[in-house]
Amino acid sequence: MIYFDNVTKVYGDNSIGIEGVTFTVAPKDFVSIVGHSGAGKTTLLKMILAEDKPTSGSVFFESQDVHALDRSRIHDFRRRIGTIFQDFRLLPNKTAYENIAFAMEAAGRTDEEIEADVPHVLDLVDLGDKIWNFPHELSGGERQRVAIARAIVNQPDIIIADEPTGNLDPINTFEVVQILKKINDIGTTVLLTTHNKGVIDSLGRRVITMDRGRIIRDDEQGKYIL
Amino acid sequence: MFWTNVQRVVRAGFVNFWRSGFVSLSSVVVMVTTLLVIGSLLFVGTLLSSTLSQIESKVDINVYFNIDADEGSILVLKQNLENLPEVSQIEYVDRDEALAKFKERHKDDITTLQALEEIGDNPLGGYLNITARQTSQYEGIVSFLDSEVPTDEEGNSIIQNINYNQNRVAIDRLTQIIESAERFGIAVTVLFVVMSVMITFNTIRLAIFVSKEEISIMRLVGASNMYIRGPFVVVGMMYGLASGIIAILIFYPVTYWLGPITQNFFTGINIFHYYLNNFGSIFLVLVGSGVLLGAISSYLAVRRYLKV
DSSP states (O other): OEEEEEEEEEOTTSOEEEEEEEEEEOTTOEEEEEOSTTSSHHHHHHHHTTSSOOSEEEEEETTEEGGGSOHHHHHHHHTTEEEEETTOOOOTTSOHHHHHHHHHHHTTOOHHHHHHHHHHHHHHTTOGGGTTOOGGGSOHHHHHHHHHHHHHTTOOSEEEEESTTTTOOHHHHHHHHHHHHHHHHTTOEEEEEEOOHHHHHHHOSEEEEEETTEEEEEETTOOOOO | OHHHHHHHHHHHHHHHHHHTHHHHHHHHHHHHHHHHHHHHHHHHHHHHHHHHHHHHHTOOEEEEEOTTOOHHHHHHHHHHHHTSTTEEEEEEEOHHHHHHHHHHHTTTOHHHHHHHHHHOSOOOOOEEEEEESSGGGHHHHHHHHHHTOOBOTTSOBSEEEETHHHHHHHHHHHHHHHHHHHHHHHHHHHHHHHHHHHHHHHHHHHHHHTTHHHHHHHHHTTOOHHHHHHHHHHHHHHHHHHHHHHHHHHHHHHHHHHHHHHHHHTTTOOHHHHHHHTHHHHHHHHHHHHHHHHHHHHHHHHHTTOOO
16 A cells, blocks of 8 residues: 655755665554654655655555655545644644534535534544534543544545654543554554554554664564664 | 535635634734725825826916917917817917906006007907916927918918917926926835735735644645635635725725815815715725735735645
8 A cells, every 4th residue: 555665865954864764554554653753753654645755765655656746636645644643733723523524625525424424523533522612622632533533534545643642641542542443443554653662562563663764673563662 | 516615715714714813803904004005195196196287287378479460370270289189278369358358457557557548459469378288298389389380471470479488497397396296106106005015915924824834734634725725815805805994984084084174285175075976996996905915915925835
């Protein structure tokens, strides 16, 4: 599904983001990427989202070179990916309902679909009673669940979660991990970056370990080893 | 789907306008100031051009004819002058009328009237009173008269005198003042309009800068550029609409108060009457320029954050 072919990213100040990275993510995989800060985890995710271009090498998403996509097609491509971030990235002036509805509107869904799916997906993340709350009226865990609901509502091919538990307490962290596992169980590929050893060890899934821009380990049913 | 998207964009624009209360308020305040400047320039421009054209209309030249000049030749000349595009108005005053006017003008001057009686006959010739469209055009009219001099049977000019030559310095000076005033008016207008547009543009850019993060989120969920930009453009247009309406409402009491002052000061133009008589045009200019300014500023300001 995703194939990194010897990808290197060198920034303007000659610092290396990632170097010679090659790996594959198969459909329905649950892959965790671990590493210290600056190891290149976020750069790697940005490459998949076409937010950043590689200096050399290619990133493929289902045989399509992501960075060869025409600018007008990048929006369509991003609709196939659900993203979750450490800082939630919800639209501050929109309610939980509107945040999720926005992602559906952007994907060209009808009003009827939106009216049916948004309450349903909010129920799935146990926020059926906070549907009209604005992000600032929600706790960190609740905001992250809204972000997850937004990420899954368009039934994407893959969920990319960049440190989704970084700002959460242990209880909310556990809940978020459980939701991600459920999403994966129903057949959605999940790519997760985290610093949380407990999360990785509890998952018991594939773990890619990065250090200074390079992949140093790639283990099926791996552990958090740094 | 297109109309559904348009509806969604417009709805999102309205919602964002109300929810971004303080940002909207400050943007509208700046834009009202801008439109007040533009509106004031409109009023000042009207007063200036009206005053200048009134001054211009008061300048004229007279072409005096010999006493024995043939009236037919004078009327032919009048006809030729009427065909000149520079000539705005022309009046022929025959000898009798000229005498009557002279007497009327000097009715309190007994010495002059007695001298006239002693002469017995009418010593005045007829004359043409010519008003040009612009003071700078008198020179051309006089050149025409010099080249097309009507003559009597003996080949002598029937024109005795053209008073342009006596008034030339004053007319040239006035022409210079009028042209300078017009140029100054245009320069000041352009300067203020440019300044106002830049201030508005920067205010809207600042308002959109606050939403920079929001735009990046929209991009990440796969929203198209049109879908991201649309609500911001709608908000910009709403700033313009609200500001235009507020500005035009502010001008009502202001022009009402200034009306009598301008009437006394600027050769009879009441700015309040001008405001009422031209309300539709002023509304269109203020609201139209506000909406356009808001839309263009927003469009350009969002563009820089849409680069993938």
